[in-house]
Amino acid sequence: xxxxxxxxxxxxxxxxxxxxxxxxxxxxxxxxxxxxxxxxxxxxxxxxxxxxxxxxxxxxxxxxxxxxxxxxxxxxxxxxxxxxxxxxxxxxxxxxxxxxxxxxxxxxxxxxxxxxxxxxxxxxxxxxxxxxxxxxxxxxxxxxxxxxxxxxxxxxxxxxxxxxxxxxxxxxxxxxxxxxxxxxxxxxxxxxxxxxx
Numbered sequence: 555x556x557x558x559x560x561x562x563x564x565x566x567x568x569x570x571x572x573x574x575x576x577x578x579x580x581x582x583x584x585x586x587x588x589x590x591x592x593x594x595x596x597x598x599x600x601x602x603x604x605x606x607x608x609x610x611x612x613x614x615x616x617x618x619x620x621x622x623x624x625x626x627x628x629x630x631x632x633x634x635x636x637x638x639x640x641x642x643x644x645x646x647x648x649x650x651x652x653x654x655x656x657x658x659x660x661x662x663x664x665x666x667x668x669x670x671x672x673x674x675x676x677x678x679x680x681x682x683x684x685x686x687x688x689x690x691x692x693x694x695x696x697x698x699x700x701x702x703x704x705x706x707x708x709x710x711x712x713x714x715x716x717x718x719x720x721x722x723x724x725x726x727x728x729x730x731x732x733x734x735x736x737x738x739x740x741x742x743x744x745x746x747x748x749x750x751x
Contacts, residue, residue: 559606563619564626566598585726592683592730593737595647599623600678600738601745603653604670608749613661620653642693648685652678667746675742679734683727 602623603616624646631644656674663669 560622560626563602563622564629566602566623588683588687588726589730589733591647592686592726593733595649595686596652596679596682596734596738597741599649599652599682600656600675600742601748603656603678604674604742604745605748607657607660607670608667608746611665613657613665616653616656616660617650620649623649645690645693648682648689651685652682655681671742671746672739675739676735678742679736679738680731683730683734687727 599620603619606619607613607615609615627644627646631641631646634643635641655677656670659674659677660666660670663673
């Protein structure tokens with residue numbers, strides 16, 4: 555029912571955002587973490603969004619799903635803010651535009667499930683890192699925030715070390731989008747399959 559849907563979305567989106575979204579605070583490994591974040595967020599979004607969209611059969615449900623996640627994550631953001639942390643301490647991922655692309659694909663192909671999986675899944679994986687990087691550009695000095703307000707739960711083994719710079723290290727959006735596009739399609743297929751288990 556609707557209540558259980560909201561509870562699952564609330565818990566998953568909040569936990570994934572606060573944990574996978576900590577790339578700003580892993581200062582030396584920020585862009586490597588951003589790639590991991592991009593994959594986790596795009597796959598999480600697509601599996602839930604396509605499940606609910608195909609369950610209702612109504613284009614627009616995916617955007618509704620992403621909107622619920624966003625609102626619940628604002629609540630988590632507000633909780634940190636209430637504890638005395640700055641407004642920019644939790645960066646809320648940009649899910650809604652990617653979910654809109656999934657809805658648009660489903661609508662434009664006359665509710666074709668397979669097109670939603672292949673085209674929609676690809677578009678979600680490609681777009682989320684791009685939209686989220688634009689979001690990050692608007693956040694006030696992430697490195698200053700990281701050093702001034704370290705996560706209270708940061709385990710000792712997460713202490714940053716200087717990374718070895720890899721071939722794609724300087725292009726986190728490209729790597730995140732490429733990996734996200736590939737992985738979001740099978741995860742979208744999983745979300746679709748959940749309706750006909």
